[in-house]
Amino acid sequence: MVISCINCCFCLPDMGWLQNFLLFSALSLINSSSAAGEGCKEYGLQFERSFSVVGEAAMLNCTLVAPEVFDFWNVSYNIHWYSEETLELGQATERTLVRGTTLWFLNASLQDTGKYLCVVRTPTQCFSLTTSLIVNQTNSHCDHPYKFPLTLTNLVNDKLVCPMKDQLNEIGDFYSIQWYKAMPEGCELIENKKKYTYIRGGQDLMLAGVRPEDRGFYTCTVTFDLGGVRRSMSATIDCGVKEEYVLLPRIVEPVNEVVKAELGSSFSKVCYVFVPCVGKHSVDVYWLDKVADEYFDNNANNRVYHQTQPDQRQVDGEKGVWLNHLLTFSEVKQEDFYVNYSCEVYSYRGSVEAQFTLLPADPNLMLPVGLLLGCLALNFTAAVVFYYLFKIHIVLCFRGVFPFLYKSPDADGKLYDAYVAYPRLLPGDRANKEVEGFALHTMPQVLEGKCGYKLFIPGRDNLPGEAVVDLVEERIRASRRLLLLYSASAFSSSDVSAVSEAWQHWYERETAMHHALLEGSLRVVLLELEELHPAQLAVLPPSLRQLRKKQGVVRVRKNHTARRTTRRPGGWSLASGEEARQEGVQGLVTPPLCPSSRFWKELRYHMPVRGKRMPCSERKTLGNV
Numbered sequence: 158m159v160i161s162c163i164n165c166c167f168c169l170p171d172m173g174w175l176q177n178f179l180l181f182s183a184l185s186l187i188n189s190s191s192a193a194g195e196g197c198k199e200y201g202l203q204f205e206r207s208f209s210v211v212g213e214a215a216m217l218n219c220t221l222v223a224p225e226v227f228d229f230w231n232v233s234y235n236i237h238w239y240s241e242e243t244l245e246l247g248q249a250t251e252r253t254l255v256r257g258t259t260l261w262f263l264n265a266s267l268q269d270t271g272k273y274l275c276v277v278r279t280p281t282q283c284f285s286l287t288t289s290l291i292v293n294q295t296n297s298h299c300d301h302p303y304k305f306p307l308t309l310t311n312l313v314n315d316k317l318v319c320p321m322k323d324q325l326n327e328i329g330d331f332y333s334i335q336w337y338k339a340m341p342e343g344c345e346l347i348e349n350k351k352k353y354t355y356i357r358g359g360q361d362l363m364l365a366g367v368r369p370e371d372r373g374f375y376t377c378t379v380t381f382d383l384g385g386v387r388r389s390m391s392a393t394i395d396c397g398v399k400e401e402y403v404l405l406p407r408i409v410e411p412v413n414e415v416v417k418a419e420l421g422s423s424f425s426k427v428c429y430v431f432v433p434c435v436g437k438h439s440v441d442v443y444w445l446d447k448v449a450d451e452y453f454d455n456n457a458n459n460r461v462y463h464q465t466q467p468d469q470r471q472v473d474g475e476k477g478v479w480l481n482h483l484l485t486f487s488e489v490k491q492e493d494f495y496v497n498y499s500c501e502v503y504s505y506r507g508s509v510e511a512q513f514t515l516l517p518a519d520p521n522l523m524l525p526v527g528l529l530l531g532c533l534a535l536n537f538t539a540a541v542v543f544y545y546l547f548k549i550h551i552v553l554c555f556r557g558v559f560p561f562l563y564k565s566p567d568a569d570g571k572l573y574d575a576y577v578a579y580p581r582l583l584p585g586d587r588a589n590k591e592v593e594g595f596a597l598h599t600m601p602q603v604l605e606g607k608c609g610y611k612l613f614i615p616g617r618d619n620l621p622g623e624a625v626v627d628l629v630e631e632r633i634r635a636s637r638r639l640l641l642l643y644s645a646s647a648f649s650s651s652d653v654s655a656v657s658e659a660w661q662h663w664y665e666r667e668t669a670m671h672h673a674l675l676e677g678s679l680r681v682v683l684l685e686l687e688e689l690h691p692a693q694l695a696v697l698p699p700s701l702r703q704l705r706k707k708q709g710v711v712r713v714r715k716n717h718t719a720r721r722t723t724r725r726p727g728g729w730s731l732a733s734g735e736e737a738r739q740e741g742v743q744g745l746v747t748p749p750l751c752p753s754s755r756f757w758k759e760l761r762y763h764m765p766v767r768g769k770r771m772p773c774s775e776r777k778t779l780g781n782v
C-alpha cells in the first residue's frame with residue numbers, strides 16, 4: 158500500500174481517479190492476486206489517446222511490452238486489461254477482444270469512452286499503464302471530430318498517408334481501404350483513377366499535381382473481419398496545401414559541352430539554374446574541377462574562382478528563381494584545358510549536375526580568309542582595270558621581254574609587215590600632202606628605222622613599169638597588215654556628195670578588191686591623222702564607218718603632242734618639229750617620232766608581233782640616231 162502510494166506521488170496530475178481506482182481495487186479485491194495494478198510499477202497515463210466514433214472498431218495498445226520496460230523477449234509475461242470500474246476485460250466478450258498487446262472495441266459506443274488500465278506481469282515484476290479512448294457520435298463517417306493534420310506541397314505529386322498504421326499492422330493482410338473526401342453534399346468516394354492513385358494497398362493516396370483546391374478533409378476507412386464480423390475503422394485527415402514549394406532544379410547551362418577559350422585570355426562560364434519554386438528555396442550551387450575533385454571558392458584573388466550573381470525571380474509562366482553562378486578564369490592557362498568543370502546543384506529534392514570541358518580555341522580563320530578574299534577580289538578588279546588602261550603597254554612590254562613566246566611571223570611567207578594605203582596626192586591637194594608626207598617619211602622613219610618593220614608604201618616602193626592594179630593586189634597579199642592612213646580633209650571640196658564619192662572610191666579601191674580582206678586573213682588598221690567632226694564622219698563610206706566603230710582607230714591626239722612637248726623638252730619635239738616644217742606639213746599635228754609615244758605604241762600594238770626580231774630601241778629619239 159505504502160509503495161503504491163509513493164508511486165502515486167509520481168503520477169501525472171490528472172491521475173486522481175487512478176489513485177482512487179487503485180485504492181478501491183486494493184480494498185475491494187484484497188483476496189485477488191490479480192487485482193488490477195496492485196504492487197505494480199506505474200507508468201501513468203499514456204499521452205496518446207485513441208479516438209473512435211460510434212459503430213466503428215477501436216484499438217488500444219499496451220505499450221509496456223517494449224524493451225525499455227522489460228526484456229520481453231526472454232521473460233514470460235501476461236497482459237490484463239481493466240476498465241475504469243476495475244472490471245477485467247476478458248479475452249473475448251461481445252464488445253471487446255484482447256489480442257496480444259491490443260484491446261479491441263468491436264462496436265464502439267459512447268459508453269466506451271474512458272480510461273483503461275493495462276497491467277503486464279512477469280514472474281518477478283508488474284507494470285501498469287493507463288490509456289484513454291474517446292468515442293464520439295458523428296453524422297458523417299468521413300468527418301471525425303478528431304483529425305490528423307497533414308500538409309501537401311502545391312504543384313507536385315504528393316500523398317496522403319492513412320493515419321492507422323498500428324491498427325493496420327495488427328489487422329493482418331485481409332482488409333480493404335477506401336478513401337473519401339468530405340464535400341458539402343457529403344462523403345465522396347475517391348476512386349483510384351485520374352488524379353488519385355491508391356498505393357500500398359490503399360494505405361497511401363497519391364495526388365497528382367496538387368492544387369490549392371485539394372485542401373479539405375480526407376478519410377480513410379479500413380474494412381476488415383474481426384471476431385467473425387465485418388468491421389470498419391476510419392480516420393480523418395485535415396489536409397492543407399502549402400503554397401510554398403521547391404522542385405528539383407534544372408541546369409540550363411552548361412549542357413555537358415565543349416567550350417573553347419584562348420590561352421592567356423580571361424574566360425567565364427555561367428552555370429544557369431532554374432529552381433521551380435514559390436517562396437524560399439535553399440538550393441546550393443558549386444563549381445568543381447572533376448579531375449582534381451576540388452571545389453572553387455568565391456575568392457576573386459584566385460586565378461579561377463566561383464562568382465555568384467544575384468538571383469532573378471521569374472513570375473511569368475513557371476514560377477521560380479534563376480541562379481547565375483560564374484566560373485571565372487582571370488587568365489586561361491594550359492593546365493585548364495581538357496578538364497571537366499562540373500556545376501553541381503543541391504536541393505532537398507535531389508541534386509543535379511552538368512559539366513563542360515575547356516579546350517584551346519582554334520585559330521580564328523574567318524577574318525584572315527575574309528581579308529584575303531577581299532584583297533584578291535580587289536586586286537583582281539584592280540588588275541582588270543589596270544589591264545584595260547595599260548593594255549597596249551603591257552602587251553608591248555610582254556612582246557619585248559618574252560619574244561621567244563611568239564612564233565616568228567616570217568614563216569607565213571609574206572614579204573611585208575604592212576601595206577600603207579593613203580589617198581594619193583592630187584594636184585593642189587594640201588591636206589593629202591601632209592598625209593603623204595607622213596606616209597612617206599615619218600612612218601618609215603619610226604616603223605622601219607626604229608622598230609624593224611618592213612613596209613610597202615606605194616609611191617616609194619613600186620618599181621617603175623609594173624601595172625599599178627596588179628602591183629597593189631600582189632603587194633597587199635604579201636603584207637600582214639593593211640594600214641589605211643587618212644586625215645579628215647582627205648578629200649576636200651565644197652560639194653559634199655563629191656567628197657563622199659571620192660571617199661567611197663578611194664576606200665573601195667584600197668580594200669574591196671582584196672579577197673584577203675574578206676577572208677579575214679588580213680587585218681586593217683585605220684590611222685587617222687586628225688580628229689573627225691561628225692560632219693566629216695558623215696561623208697565616210699558606210700563600210701568604213703562600220704569598221705571604225707567595230708575596231709576603233711589609231712589617232713593622233715592633238716593635246717597629247719602639246720603635253721609631250723612640254724614634258725620632254727629635250728626629246729623629239731625639236732627635231733621632228735624641224736622636220737615637219739621642212740616637209741611643209743603645217744597645221745597638221747604630227748605624232749612624236751619616239752616609238753614609245755602613245756601613238757606609235759598603239760600602232761605597234763596593232764602591228765604583227767616581231768617575234769625574235771630586234772626590238773624597237775624605244776629610248777632613243779630620232780634626233781640621236
Ligand SMILES: *[C@@H]1O[C@H](CO)[C@@H](O)[C@H](O)[C@H]1NC(C)=O
Pocket residue numbers: 218219220221222223258259323324326327
Ligand atoms: C504496441 O506497442 C508496442 C510497444 O510500443 C509496439 O511495439 C507494438 O507495435 C504496438 N502494437 C500495435 C498493434 O500498435
Ligand SMILES: *[C@@H]1O[C@H](CO)[C@@H](O)[C@H](O)[C@H]1NC(C)=O
Pocket residue numbers: 228230231
Ligand atoms: C535475451 O534475448 C536476446 C535475444 O533476443 C539475447 O541476445 C539476450 O542475451 C537474452 N538475454 C538474456 C538475459 O537471456
Ligand SMILES: *[C@@H]1O[C@H](CO)[C@@H](O)[C@H](O)[C@H]1NC(C)=O
Pocket residue numbers: 212264386387388
Ligand atoms: C453495433 O451496434 C449497433 C447497436 O448497438 C448495431 O446496430 C450495429 O449493427 C452494430 N455494428 C456491428 C458492426 O456489429
Ligand SMILES: *[C@@H]1O[C@H](CO)[C@@H](O)[C@H](O)[C@H]1NC(C)=O
Pocket residue numbers: 270291292293294302
Ligand atoms: C467527444 O466526446 C468526448 C467525451 O464524450 C467529449 O468530451 C467531446 O466534447 C466530444 N467531442 C466532440 C467534438 O463532440
Ligand SMILES: *[C@@H]1O[C@H](CO)[C@@H](O)[C@H](O)[C@H]1NC(C)=O
Pocket residue numbers: 413414447448497512513514
Ligand atoms: C568529361 O566530359 C566528357 C563530356 O562532357 C565526358 O565524355 C567525359 O567522360 C568526362 N570525363 C570525366 C573524367 O568526367
Ligand SMILES: *[C@@H]1O[C@H](CO)[C@@H](O)[C@H](O)[C@H]1NC(C)=O
Pocket residue numbers: 532533536
Ligand atoms: C593585293 O594588293 C595589296 C595592295 O593593294 C597587296 O598588299 C597585297 O599583297 C595584294 N594581294 C595579293 C594576293 O596579291
Ligand SMILES: *[C@@H]1O[C@H](CO)[C@@H](O)[C@H](O)[C@H]1NC(C)=O
Pocket residue numbers: 715716
Ligand atoms: C586640247 O587642249 C585644249 C586646252 O589645252 C582644250 O581647250 C581642247 O579642248 C583640247 N582638245 C581636245 C581635242 O582635247
